[in-house]
Amino acid sequence: MTTHHKSARRQCYVVNPAPSFVRPAHHRHRLPAYNKRLLGMVQSRDVTRWVGFYYFDAFHHRTNRLIVRKRHFNRHRACALNALVEAMVYHLNIVSGTIPVSFTTLARESGLATTSAAGNESITRATRAAQDLAAFGLITYKLLFDKVTRQFFPADIEVTDRFFDMAGSTARAWASARNQQLAWINQGLVRNGEKPLTLTEARRRQKEKLVEITWQKRKAEQDIRRKQKMATLANRHSEPDLRHQISCQIQREMSQGQHQGLSLDEFRHLVNKRLAWIYAVARPRE
Structure with missing residues (x-):
């Protein structure tokens, strides 16, 4: 048995x-x-x-x-x-x-x-x-x-x-x-x-085409992961918290020499622009 x-x-x-x-x-x-x-x-x-x-x-x-x-x-x-x-x-x-x-x-x-x-x-x-x-x-x-x-x-x-x-x-x-x-x-x-x-050129083109298709596929996968990350971020935090995080990020960028000569109104505009981008990416599409 x-x-x-x-x-x-x-x-x-x-x-x-x-x-x-x-x-x-x-x-x-x-x-x-x-x-x-x-x-x-x-x-x-x-x-x-x-x-x-x-x-x-x-x-x-x-x-x-x-x-x-x-x-x-x-x-x-x-x-x-x-x-x-x-x-x-x-x-x-x-x-x-x-x-x-x-x-x-x-x-x-x-x-x-x-x-x-x-x-x-x-x-x-x-x-x-x-x-x-x-x-x-x-x-x-x-x-x-x-x-x-x-x-x-x-x-x-x-x-x-x-x-x-x-x-x-x-x-x-x-x-x-x-x-x-x-x-x-x-x-x-x-x-x-x-x-x-x-024949040699045809073989080379075929290999290049396979690599290009792979790159496009990975780019699409990265876009999907980015949208999922932004959707999670938008769901977990309120708008004031997101504004705070974005403002801190821009402040760090300014300390590293970026955004030279940025005025207060331009700072607010940049915060609003990045916040709108997060909501746009996180928004589900039918």
């Missing part, structure tokens, strides 16, 4: 034992033909049975040390790998060979993200599956740390020729689809009087 209980608990130690990729509901765009064919291939087979997992050596994605495998992927890791590969194929940029989304997005869409009772999100299951793909040379990824916001940028994920072999296609088929897609893009650029793109 005890042995049976332990066995059942071991088989269900993951939150989602059958993860699968689900296309986001807000995605209305038409998937490129090559991505559509490749997605159909990976959905119709178990990619963890790819012969390369038995043939190639695995190396740690950071230390590059040889990983000695004692067994093949267990059932839960195999399901995670299949779901993650589906999400990667869906988002794959054919020209640049990159996955222009974060591991967090991939984990959510493939059913590999979990949320604790405290509300903390975890994508460990997805990152471990990605580490397996990187160990066998199927993908490469780099984590870039932003020293300004003290956060990581989304990983710079690129696929290799082995990735397409694992997915059921070939590197030659990918090259053909990539050249066709690049020619179509360049045709539109030339028509608009712009210079045609090379």
Whole structure:
């Protein structure tokens, strides 16, 4: 009885034992033909049975040390790998060979993200599956740390020729689809009087676009946090208290050499201006 209980608990130690990729509901765009064919291939087979997992050596994605495998992927890791590969194929940029989304997005869409009772999100299951793909040379990824916001940028994920072999296609088929897609893009650029793109330039632009999207997203998150902070401040303190705090702040700024030549009326105007800004930011918008 005890042995049976332990066995059942071991088989269900993951939150989602059958993860699968689900296309986001807000995605209305038409998937490129090559991505559509490749997605159909990976959905119709178990990619963890790819012969390369038995043939190639695995190396740690950071230390590059040889990983000695004692067994093949267990059932839960195999399901995670299949779901993650589906999400990667869906988002794959054919020209640049990159996955222009974060591991967090991939984990959510493939059913590999979990949320604790405290509300903390975890994508460990997805990152471990990605580490397996990187160990066998199927993908490469780099984590870039932003020293300004003290956060990581989304990983710079690129696929290799082995990735397409694992997915059921070939590197030659990918090259053909990539050249066709690049020619179509360049045709539109030339028509608009712009210079045609090379593969290197297309890859660089794709990476810059990902960083820019990340910056815009973080700016929006900072604006939301600022509004929440101002709303809390406006609710906790009365108007006289806020005026007092603002006046003290301006006084400290004046002692540090700011607002030189500020008159009493200008001081009052500055206090009123900052108070109005706090109420404007804190005001809920429908």
